[in-house]
Amino acid sequence: MAQALARIQELEIRSTLADDMLEQLNQEVFRMQRQLEAVQRQLADLRDQIPADSTTFRSLRDELPPHY
Numbered sequence: 001m002a003q004a005l006a007r008i009q010e011l012e013i014r015s016t017l018a019d020d021m022l023e024q025l026n027q028e029v030f031r032m033q034r035q036l037e038a039v040q041r042q043l044a045d046l047r048d049q050i051p052a053d054s055t056t057f058r059s060l061r062d063e064l065p066p067h068y
C-alpha cells in the first residue's frame with residue numbers, strides 16, 4: 001500500500017513538472033510568433049521601399065565610378 005502511494009505521488013510530481021514545462025513551451029512559442037510577425041512586418045516595409053522598376057538585375061560593375 002505504501003509503495004502504491006509513493007508511486008502515485010511520484011506520478012503527480014512528474015505530471016506537475018510536465019504541466020510547468022508545457023506552459024513554458026507555450027510561452028516561448030507565443031514569444032516566437034510575435035517576433036516572427038514583427039520580422040514579417042519589417043520585410044513587408046522593406047519590400048515597399050523597393051522601387052517598382054528595380055526588377056532588373058544590375059551588376060555592381062555598372063555602378064563603378066569612371067576612374068576605375
